Amino acid sequence: MFRYILSTVTVAAFSASVLAAETDVSDTEQHLQTIEQRLQRLENAPPVNTPVASANAFNPAISLILSGTYTDLSQDPATYALPGFALGDAASPGQRGLGISPTELHLGTNIDPDLYGAMALILNPDDTVALEEVYFQTIGLDHGVTVKGGRFFSGIGALNQKHPHAWDFIDEPLAYRAFLNYQYRDDGLQVRWIAPTETFIELGGEALRGSGFVAGGNEKNGVGAYSLFAHIGGDAGVSQSWRIGGALLNAAPRGRESGDIAAELPDTFSGDSRLWTTDFIWKWAPNGNPRIRNAVIQGEYFWREDDGSMSGAVSGISGDYRARQSGGYLQGVYQFMPRWRAGLRHDVLATHELSDASGTFADLNGSPSRASAILEFTKNPFSRFRVQYNHDQSRDDSSDRQVFVQYQLSLGAHGGHQF
Amino acid sequence: MKKIISLCVLLMLGQPVHAALKVMACEPEWGALAREIGGENVVVYIATTGLQDPHAIEARPSLIAQVRRAEMLVCTGADLESGWLPLLLRQAGNPRVQPGTLGYFEAASFVTRMEIPTRLDRSDGDIHAAGNPHIQTDPRNIARVATALAQRLAEIDPVNAGFYQARYRDFAARWAAAIVRWEQQAAPLRGVVVVAHHSYFVYLDNWLGLKTVAYLEPKPGVQPTSNHLAEIVAQLQRQPAKMILRAPYNGARPSEWLSERAKIPAVMLPGTVGGSNQANDLFGLFDDTVQRLLAALK
Numbered sequence: 001m002f003r004y005i006l007s008t009v010t011v012a013a014f015s016a017s018v019l020a021a022e023t024d025v026s027d028t029e030q031h032l033q034t035i036e037q038r039l040q041r042l043e044n045a046p047p048v049n050t051p052v053a054s055a056n057a058f059n060p061a062i063s064l065i066l067s068g069t070y071t072d073l074s075q076d077p078a079t080y081a082l083p084g085f086a087l088g089d090a091a092s093p094g095q096r097g098l099g100i101s102p103t104e105l106h107l108g109t110n111i112d113p114d115l116y117g118a119m120a121l122i123l124n125p126d127d128t129v130a131l132e133e134v135y136f137q138t139i140g141l142d143h144g145v146t147v148k149g150g151r152f153f154s155g156i157g158a159l160n161q162k163h164p165h166a167w168d169f170i171d172e173p174l175a176y177r178a179f180l181n182y183q184y185r186d187d188g189l190q191v192r193w194i195a196p197t198e199t200f201i202e203l204g205g206e207a208l209r210g211s212g213f214v215a216g217g218n219e220k221n222g223v224g225a226y227s228l229f230a231h232i233g234g235d236a237g238v239s240q241s242w243r244i245g246g247a248l249l250n251a252a253p254r255g256r257e258s259g260d261i262a263a264e265l266p267d268t269f270s271g272d273s274r275l276w277t278t279d280f281i282w283k284w285a286p287n288g289n290p291r292i293r294n295a296v297i298q299g300e301y302f303w304r305e306d307d308g309s310m311s312g313a314v315s316g317i318s319g320d321y322r323a324r325q326s327g328g329y330l331q332g333v334y335q336f337m338p339r340w341r342a343g344l345r346h347d348v349l350a351t352h353e354l355s356d357a358s359g360t361f362a363d364l365n366g367s368p369s370r371a372s373a374i375l376e377f378t379k380n381p382f383s384r385f386r387v388q389y390n391h392d393q394s395r396d397d398s399s400d401r402q403v404f405v406q407y408q409l410s411l412g413a414h415g416g417h418q419f
Numbered sequence: 420m421k422k423i424i425s426l427c428v429l430l431m432l433g434q435p436v437h438a439a440l441k442v443m444a445c446e447p448e449w450g451a452l453a454r455e456i457g458g459e460n461v462v463v464y465i466a467t468t469g470l471q472d473p474h475a476i477e478a479r480p481s482l483i484a485q486v487r488r489a490e491m492l493v494c495t496g497a498d499l500e501s502g503w504l505p506l507l508l509r510q511a512g513n514p515r516v517q518p519g520t521l522g523y524f525e526a527a528s529f530v531t532r533m534e535i536p537t538r539l540d541r542s543d544g545d546i547h548a549a550g551n552p553h554i555q556t557d558p559r560n561i562a563r564v565a566t567a568l569a570q571r572l573a574e575i576d577p578v579n580a581g582f583y584q585a586r587y588r589d590f591a592a593r594w595a596a597a598i599v600r601w602e603q604q605a606a607p608l609r610g611v612v613v614v615a616h617h618s619y620f621v622y623l624d625n626w627l628g629l630k631t632v633a634y635l636e637p638k639p640g641v642q643p644t645s646n647h648l649a650e651i652v653a654q655l656q657r658q659p660a661k662m663i664l665r666a667p668y669n670g671a672r673p674s675e676w677l678s679e680r681a682k683i684p685a686v687m688l689p690g691t692v693g694g695s696n697q698a699n700d701l702f703g704l705f706d707d708t709v710q711r712l713l714a715a716l717k
Contacts, residue, residue, distance in 0.1 A: 114514075139514065142514055146512040198481075200481075233481065241477065288470075290475060290477060291472055382503075416502035418478060419478055419479055
């Protein structure tokens with residue numbers, strides 16, 4: 001009996017110790033695991049706040065935009081003209097066939113505690129290089145004041161301040177083509193002030209050289225052109241935001257070239273040119289999350305007054321010239337599911353008054369218009385692919401069916417885009 | 420005319436001197452923390468809501484106007500706001516909140532960041548060079564940031580330094596007690612295998628011992644594809660998980676699709692203050708997070 005009890009106790013004790021050992025083992029294992037995890041974490045995490053020392057550490061942020069477009073035009077682009085509008089050298093629907101679009105190279109960084117500097121080079125498909133933008137901008141000034149100097153896109157309009165790769169359509173609105181020769185950029189100085197209010201209020205002005213198209217050819221002492229602009233913007237609830245703006249670009253061109261510039265037989269205009277612009281942008285994104293669905297509606301309206309004289313050997317114009325012309329566009333782009341966007345745009349131009357001493361322009365009072373549709377697939381923020389169709393009735397004789405297929409890739413450091 | 424000029428001068432000079440400190444928080448969790456420590460001595464504007472994706476915010480005019488008025492920015496940093504904050508800072512004409520100044524506070528620089536990539540290449544998706552920026556999903560990180568924020572507030576506004584210290588001490592004590600409570604409640608979650616939409620809950624995993632075995636996004640920031648989701652279904656047959664986690668701003672469809680196939684619950688975690696109705700402050704955020712996780716485990 002005693003023996004029996006003893007053996008039972010021994011067995012029980014033994015099995016208990018085995019059980020205990022087992023739990024011990026699993027405890028130790030768990031403990032080891034947590035220690036291992038901790039070690040790993042420590043190894044993975046470099047000491048906080050230690051920048052990597054390197055000779056390149058202060059290099060500017062570099063980004064590159066690569067783009068290519070297939071263009072199909074039913075009308076010959078070489079004969080392109082907008083009836084009644086004196087066009088600059090960049091006004092064209094594009095070149096037929098496969099081709100790369102201008103490559104953009106951006107560099108930018110803080111220069112010192114007070115200044116930011118940036119440059120954008122355009123590498124053209126014809127192997128030429130253009131300095132698109134090169135400027136300094138203050139970050140250290142107080143009271144909402146920012147000063148920018150160098151070469152930059154003027155603050156007028158809505159699209160004008162943005163790089164073309166950030167536009168929602170592949171080509172420029174007709175108003176930009178007719179009045180700004182694609183986009184207005186110039187050398188000079190810009191001052192902006194933002195009011196200390198909850199509503200966004202921005203006032204700005206620019207003193208410019210006057211070398212861009214709507215000015216053009218006024219090399220002289222002093223200021224060749226100036227602009228004034230204002231923007232007001234805010235939110236409407238959490239899902240909607242808006243901005244409206246207005247601007248005046250005032251120039252006194254001396255020998256502004258238009259017409260047959262390529263053959264070096266241009267018409268030249270001298271006098272006063274004033275361009276008034278108004279624009280609005282309205283954006284919608286459910287809960288302020290644009291990634292899944294969003295919509296943007298945007299419009300601009302331009303009014304230009306030219307008073308002076310125009311002359312040209314080929315067109316036979318000479319003497320007094322006076323024009324009152326307007327144009328604008330309305331566009332909407334809707335992202336209906338992640339990565340896919342579709343948009344529509346309508347463009348118009350109008351001539352309200354056009355007179356020249358020789359009467360050459362008297363019968364050129366057309367009203368160009370164009371309708372466009374775009375479908376875009378944004379694979380991720382760095383690569384997008386899009387196809388656009390234009391029904392272009394901007395020529396006076398016949399309509400042009402235009403198809404564009406484009407890829408646009410962003411390499412390197414690329415921050416967000418302006419509103 | 421004189422009146423107009425003096426009005427303009429007043430507008431230019433802006434705020435009266437002894438008003439409350441104007442703080443702009445990039446994300447709701449830091450706004451809530453600034454209110455906890457700053458009390459009535461700060462006026463906090465929060466740039467994003469708990470339902471918004473802080474990676475993808477428009478540089479809206481209203482935000483430029485707020486940065487222009489701010490005396491202090493409290494943001495996550497670690498590149499989380501790199502798509503919009505630099506644009507706002509460059510346009511606002513406000514030197515007090517530029518990077519490197521006292522007024523620019525980056526929460527992520529006060530915690531140990533995880534997932535710092537050893538390789539920087541865009542083929543790996545939308546990765547952050549400075550590591551995973553969603554540090555607020557671990558309350559111990561909030562405590563570390565609170566310490567630094569209290570110090571910084573005292574530096575910017577030394578007159579009220581004592582006030583901030585007192586409020587900080589009060590908050591820190593309540594927070595430490597709450598962490599103990601959450602850890603006790605969340606004990607059953609240790610070792611639980613989960614799937615997540617985005618690498619948003621890495622710090623939460625680390626805190627509670629959850630184990631994320633798959634992400635619905637094939638690469639960080641890349642939208643889930645049907646191929647990738649099918650792969651996860653296959654993976655889960657070999658390695659079963661208990662639930663699918665997502666932040667409020669992640670589209671619900673991918674996790675609901677997977678939830679149906681894999682027969683495990685899809686759980687939306689608030690992620691930040693305002694991410695759910697219950698997460699109305701920092702304490703509510705973690706109360707709700709732990710409750711939702713426990714509910715899904717049952």
